[in-house]
Amino acid sequence: MTNILIADDHAMFADGIASILKNEDSIKVVGRCLDGPSVIDFLKSNTVDILLLDVNLPGMSGIDVCKEVTANFKSTKVLAISMFNEESFVTEILNNGAMGYILKNTGREELFLAIDTVLSGKSYFSDDVTQTIMKGLMKQRTASKKSQPELPKISRRETEVLGLIMKEFTTQEIADQLFISLKTVESHRSNLLAKLNARNTAGLVRIAMENNLIPKEEG
Amino acid sequence: MTNILIADDHAMFADGIASILKNEDSIKVVGRCLDGPSVIDFLKSNTVDILLLDVNLPGMSGIDVCKEVTANFKSTKVLAISMFNEESFVTEILNNGAMGYILKNTGREELFLAIDTVLSGKSYFSDDVTQTIMKGLMKQRTASKKSQPELPKISRRETEVLGLIMKEFTTQEIADQLFISLKTVESHRSNLLAKLNARNTAGLVRIAMENNLIPKEEG
DNA sequence: AAAAAATTGGGGGTATCCCCCCATATACGA
DNA sequence: TCGTATATGGGGGGATACCCCCAATTTTTT
Structure with missing residues (x-):
């Protein structure tokens, strides 16, 4: 029943x-x-x-x-x-x-x-x-593409950093994982903020997810 | 042709x-x-x-x-x-x-x-x-629900704060908009981090978007 | 070959976030 | 009615993020 x-x-x-x-x-x-x-x-x-x-x-x-x-x-x-x-x-x-x-x-x-x-x-x-x-x-899809007609190209390294940011790693931790300097990661962060036109980490993550910038892997 | x-x-x-x-x-x-x-x-x-x-x-x-x-x-x-x-x-x-x-x-x-x-x-x-x-x-849908069986209930005020965080406002700006103290917003942030099991702002935004916590309005 | 972008790294400083401690009043649910 | 959750607020401090300046090397693109 x-x-x-x-x-x-x-x-x-x-x-x-x-x-x-x-x-x-x-x-x-x-x-x-x-x-x-x-x-x-x-x-x-x-x-x-x-x-x-x-x-x-x-x-x-x-x-x-x-x-x-x-x-x-x-x-x-x-x-x-x-x-x-x-x-x-x-x-x-x-x-x-x-x-x-x-x-x-x-x-x-x-x-x-x-x-x-x-x-x-x-x-x-x-x-x-x-x-x-x-x-x-x-x-x-097309609407979201129109709203931000062309967002600048994110480089390979920047994509890596962005991905780790989204996984809640700090700048220092990202530097350790990529075997590069803290300052380098800061450079990438800074460039990401400029390219994606974001004010802070929150914007970085939001824009990354809205535009599907980081391919999500299964974990 | x-x-x-x-x-x-x-x-x-x-x-x-x-x-x-x-x-x-x-x-x-x-x-x-x-x-x-x-x-x-x-x-x-x-x-x-x-x-x-x-x-x-x-x-x-x-x-x-x-x-x-x-x-x-x-x-x-x-x-x-x-x-x-x-x-x-x-x-x-x-x-x-x-x-x-x-x-x-x-x-x-x-x-x-x-x-x-x-x-x-x-x-x-x-x-x-x-x-x-x-x-x-x-x-x-069901898979993502299983991975995080029940995420704690986010209160009305917390939802407001979370929404403003995702809009890239700082804690001080959020306090001004909601006419409450900086310290109060910090409390809400802190509670959000604990409830959503996030380490920082990046996690807050990611989890919020993954779980559709903030109804997006048209802008 | 020249120009542009990406990758790397530094100094120094401020803003913001995140954390600990705490408290009071209200509202909601058992 | 009694706890729990919510909303409010504070002191203080360390960690992190963000900003400005800068530069060398490599890679990519033109």
Whole structure:
């Protein structure tokens, strides 16, 4: 038996979902919530396998709810539902733990499929949503490239130093690891600050991560 | 007329692609390269609209080639081709400027479609590849969550301070903006270091970005 | 071959960060 | 209601980062 909680402030829509699911023997709608806080409350005293979560909840947004749920109720999987096929909504809630994203015009067959898929631990996305995400990934790339049309080329040694900075090593430690002088590392740091147009270490790290300057290795 | 450059170290495969494209009047295969450096050389003296790039090139990898091409030859669009539907390959080359990714078992119809799509400035991915990416996004999420099972809750004020740190403000500047004492901000910094298990500002910023702690606003 | 960039290193100084100790008041949760 | 977390603030000090000046050598690019 799969316990499902519906979180949507549109009563009519919540009813619709519930009536669709009602006919399925293996599924039980254990509750309905109209806002974020009541979802959290409900989960504290009930077992829920799948949370059908509207992204655009009033008050506490769906994103925050999702974050909270995946952090504190690990046995509950979130399947996001939204009226909008907006790239920002999709990526945002996926980055906060949702296992799937479907649109409100989804038919009953696809709804069941999505629920089963998410329930089995896999992720599910409507085809339209998938398209949107792929486009979004590209847009994000080109947009970030436009904002900083050409950031100066970072040399091999500077890249090394930057990588070690991101690993929280101090200048002295970096010097030791690279077998060069403290002063040399300071030179590289200084050049990095100038090239990346950063004021301090924080900016160095942020810009490096935003522009994917340091290939991350597995550790 | 669309100029296409094929970069693949497997001669037989490059021949196959070329022979498929030869029959299309609007397409002209202007060259074939067997390794990365020769691609760069070729682009320096030729106009190429689309680069069909094998991800797994010997010597200079396809990822590096792609990075170089999108950085320095902005009029050339990269369509990645690979034998492997590997999530790491796909995301890596997409993050380095490729506009599309297709597999080597792609048929001629889909090949033309991919070329046209990329040529028009949109991105193209085989269905299989799309599935792989979506799964990968999820995996990446759950994996990163496992590595740091539960990082302590960051309070509202700490989040504010952390956000300003990432914007490269100094402790004194943060104190001024929040109308609190320098010492208070230092307390928050100190608590953040302890909670996030970081050694210094670099770690603070890296961990914040890795865990998506600071909602980025548009500027 | 000449110019530019990268790599190396130093002196000296200030700003900032990070650390230890401490305290008070408020708010939140068990 | 009683602890824990949060937010506030202070003294003092050592470590680190950042800044200015500078220069020699090597590598890369033009």
